Amino acid sequence: MPSDEEIARVRRLIGxxxxxxxxxxxxxxxxxxxxVAIVRRARNGVVGLGLPRxxxxxxxxxxxxxx
Structure with missing residues (x-):
């Protein structure tokens, strides 16, 4: 579980x-x-989630x- 400080840092980054x-x-x-579309297509072709089919x-x- 992330700490409150980690959550705050991510929120600041998003902002x-x-x-x-x-x-x-x-x-x-x-x-x-x-x-973003290019990266998503490439990632979908390479990275598997390891979930059973x-x-x-x-x-x-x-x-x-x-x-």
Whole structure:
């Protein structure tokens, strides 16, 4: 669990980033959105979360005979 000081530092950092982003023009915002999209695509292709994959159950193709 992070300490109160760590939480406060992260909140200050978020505030500084938001302030800087507000000062950018539309061209810079578009460049940032493009860079974020590139990083996300690359990260999704490389980094796995290590979660187990769950396969769908195989269908039961056995026909129950009543006779």
């Amino acid at each position: 500084r980033v938001k302030t800087e982003l507000d000062g950018l023009g539309e061209n810079e915002h578009a460049q940032i959105r493009e860079a 769950i396969r769908q159950p195989l269908p039961d193709v056995r026909v129950e005979r009543t006779a």
